[in-house]
Amino acid sequence: MENLKEKLDRMFHPKVVAVVGAKKDNNYSWLRSQIPVKELGGVVYHVNIDKNEWPGAEELGFKNFSSLVDIPEPVDYVIVSVPAQVTPFVMKDAVAKGVGGIHFFTAGFSETGTKEGADLELAIKKMAEDAGIPVIGPNCMGIYHPKVGLRQSGDQVYGEGGFMGYISQSGTQASGFSMEAKGSSLKISKSISFGNGTVVDCTELLEYLGDDPDTKLVGMYLEGARDGRAFFKTLREVVKKKPVLIWKVGLTEDSARATESHTGSVSSSRSLWDAVLRQCGAIAISSVEDMVATAKALINLPPLAGNRAALLGVSGGHASELTEVFASTGLRAPAISDSAIDEIASYASRVGGSFRNPFEGPSIRPPENLEKTLTIIGNDPNIDFVVMEVAAGATVRTPDFIASRVQGIKSFQSKFKKPIAVVLTTTNPYVEDVNIRQIERDFAEDGIVAFHGMERGAKALLNAYTYYAQKEYISSPG
Amino acid sequence: MKAKEIFDQVKASGRTLLTEVESKEVLQDIGIPATTTLLAKSKEEAQSLAGKIGYPVVLKIVSPDVVHKSDTGGVKLGLKTPEDVSQAYDEIMSSTKAHNAKANIFGVSVQKMAKSGTEVIVGMYKDAQFGPVLMFGLGGILVEVLKDVSFRIVPLTSRDAKQMIREIKAYPVLEGFRGIEPANLPALEETLLKLSSFVEEHEEVKEMDLNPIFAYKDGAIAVDARIVLES
Structure with a gap:
């Protein structure tokens, strides 16, 4: 995608955020998680076609709209949590509005192994790529940027940023890492959970954090790389600039099946992944605790x-x-x-x-x-x-x-x-x-x-x- | 002949598997030493080529339908006279036909019997995620059981080539272990690097096997080779 760095910069530093499809059922969690954005000077709107969900959002202090196109100012970042079948309609509105970028929390795409899921993902991908809009996901927790208050969950700390960047295919591994990091005094610069990585994949995110001056080292939780060769080339370059810690799962026959149904990832053998990490000079990590401990040793020790x-x-x-x-x-x-x-x-x-x-x-x-x-x-x-x-x-x-x-x-x-x-x-x-x-x-x-x-x-x-x-x-x- | 021309010929004949003779011609073009291997289409030609190459020689079946030549009696080593060649030729033909009556036989390859050295294997295959990968290991059955091989993604740097040779557990054997002649490591590194650039430039190559390569103190030479093209 052209000018991806500038586009990701806009998503990471939004003046206006829209949350599409918050609901009472889950206590408006996606809206609540973004309250810090407002505290830190940003604007957050709620978009929902179902007006029954409006009063609850309004009570929390969020203005409601029926569609993204109704919002009277430019929208930098959109968080979408609607049923999978509805996503093409939201995508269409997002293109019409010309939003900065989108995060799809919604699951039910290629990872289900069904033709419908794969087709739906392809449709979203095509619309996003034609319009040049970066999409994170689907099937993930999106961006955590403590400095501006964007969060993946209401438990995450915000305000002060740190040095550690994190890229995770899994949402709970991303928020879990942030919890483990918080527990042991490791501060995060930026963290992204990217799920199926259909438009923006781990390779682009690695390149982005590789260039990010706030991020002194990068950690990754990976189930697979969509384009292994591109990932290999990027990793080789980023490691020259800062340490990259990689926790790769799906390296056994059984866990390969697990990662395939989780994020639709194809697996290479353990010995090949080991060779790739060694060849690039990345550090192989085997658990979230190992990740945090190694990051502490690299950041806080001479x-x-x-x-x-x-x-x-x-x-x-x-x-x-x-x-x-x-x-x-x-x-x-x-x-x-x-x-x-x-x-x-x-x-x-x-x-x-x-x-x-x-x-x-x-x-x-x-x-x-x-x-x-x-x-x-x-x-x-x-x-x-x-x-x-x-x-x-x-x-x-x-x-x-x-x-x-x-x-x-x-x-x-x-x-x-x-x-x-x-x-x-x-x-x-x-x-x-x-x-x-x-x-x-x-x-x-x-x-x-x-x-x-x-x-x-x-x-x-x-x-x-x-x-x-x-x-x-x-x-x-x- | 240039590798590209050989590939075109093979594809034109509807094949993806190169014969040993063709594969070694490709190696020659890449600049990787291989034993001179010539194709004989008859017994008389085999004897005449053996005379030119110089005894002792090795005869191997050349057929796109035979993958494991030794397993089906398709390889005869250490032939010292024209009579040896004649007898070996007959045995190879009858044994190959006994295993597969329909095998398309191009002839036999005649090559100089190389002085034995430390057996090394170099392979190339394509991984679904990472594309072309090179593999390095020692030859022999134990290595197959222990899976003592190293991998690197193409393209390799000279550091990668150095590391992948030193990374295998059996590396001390290459340094010269208990009277075994040490291997010429720069020659092996160069083989890996040449293969890496070749593979990078030729996307139509699907698999390569240089198995075995004999490593000596003063060099290394591929004794058998197999190349498969994308269909």
């Missing part, structure tokens, strides 16, 4: 210069577990130098702890020793980054101790460029029932990245390391 970790555990057993988890992920935890060991031995007892790497006990437990040991680690050329285990229950049981950990980490951050992160564990020695997400957010308030669990932390740091290790040659011509 670059990892290598894969060698210093590991600080809460006990001997935990330090061993931590080392096992990190080393089996593909990261390393090498022993520190003999001179560093001798230096630590001058203030910390060798009894009841260890400090060759991993570290636990007297070398790190007293606050003054933590600071000294972290300084030695920071100066050790064999260590690239630091991971400290924190027993989540300690935030309740011994808050002063936690404060000393925060102090130690902050002091390290002020002295060294090496990344330092926390992994929160919920097993012994403190088993209080705690709110992990709240603890993650508390650490984030202090400027500290905390991951829920050793494995999630290890995976996220490995992904970040992989990105930085590839960065130079990915950006080179080949």
Whole structure:
């Protein structure tokens, strides 16, 4: 589509939004979700041919129209939730009105596997392409742009934008990601759920977020790419500019059937997708938690210069577990130098702890020793980054101790460029029932990245390391 | 002959599958080394070509109806004399006809018996989503079982070619493992890159198999090849 970037810009920054087909049955959810647009200075109208739905919308403060063409000013973005058979009529009005862009929430198209569904989708596609109007969907949740208040659901935060862009074939995976991100203090720049991608597909959206100055990294949930070759070429280019994290599903025989009936996607083999991601330098992600954790590692930590970790555990057993988890992920935890060991031995007892790497006990437990040991680690050329285990229950049981950990980490951050992160564990020695997400957010308030669990932390740091290790040659011509 | 002309001839004769002789001519045009392979339409011609090429030679059935040549007795290796060639010719003909009486037989191919090297396979196919894909792996049955192959989407950069060779689990074999002669990696990389540009320029190619390629310390040579065109 010509001038797609300008057209998408208009959709993402609408002065006037129209919601077509809001209804009492679902509590006018599509209208309610867009209330922030009005709060932030935009205009939102309700369009419905059924006047029985007008009073409810009016009560919420929205002006009603029977048709898009009746709206007395230009319309930048239209959200459509009408039955599938009605969509061609709405599309016709949208073309007549010359709207900026359309999001079809409506399902019942090619994903049903029926001829009627496919024909209907084709009709919409043709009308949109002939008129040069970008369509997002059908069968999706559309745009979430917190800065202007456009939302996919009423639970999403708005006002302040972040750095993470997200492109999702699935609606619940898009809003689910925004919830998980909110839960762990990761802010979103722009997010799009694109469903069947019949007019605007993941490739165009990836290109758009690749050029978007607000978006520092892009995450994607994919079931398939309509034009795999175009996607491949675009991905190769965008990765040169910013990290791209891709969570691809539909790679098993059973899940391929699931994605086909969900978004009509054709699947290639897992080994081929793996090869595509490796060839382009994108990072393979395997869950929404993995996505958020990896994004945090990339956005909120300094670059990892290598894969060698210093590991600080809460006990001997935990330090061993931590080392096992990190080393089996593909990261390393090498022993520190003999001179560093001798230096630590001058203030910390060798009894009841260890400090060759991993570290636990007297070398790190007293606050003054933590600071000294972290300084030695920071100066050790064999260590690239630091991971400290924190027993989540300690935030309740011994808050002063936690404060000393925060102090130690902050002091390290002020002295060294090496990344330092926390992994929160919920097993012994403190088993209080705690709110992990709240603890993650508390650490984030202090400027500290905390991951829920050793494995999630290890995976996220490995992904970040992989990105930085590839960065130079990915950006080179080949 | 140019690849394009060969393709046109094959299509004109109503085929999509190239014979081994045709496939190797295409490789020659691409600049990928392959054993010189000539078509003999009779026993006498086979003997005469063998004399020109120099013994020992290999005889293989040339027929668009035979896909797995070895499985149907269509391949005879290490023939050292004109008598060997004569006997091999008869055996190949009778065995092929025994398996498929209606097989359209063009003749036999005669080629120099290549010095054995580390067996490598390079393949090309089209994926429904991503289009042309190259595949690399070691030859032999174990690799088929373990699926130890690597893939890259066309077009390949030189970095892609380097990585896809080093990515397979059996890579240490190519470096020279326990007395196995190391493979010439730049020669293999070049084969992949040449194939990538060729495939990019020729959309009518549907599948290619260079199986096996013998990799040596000082180069690599395709010993068998198969090309399928889009119908």
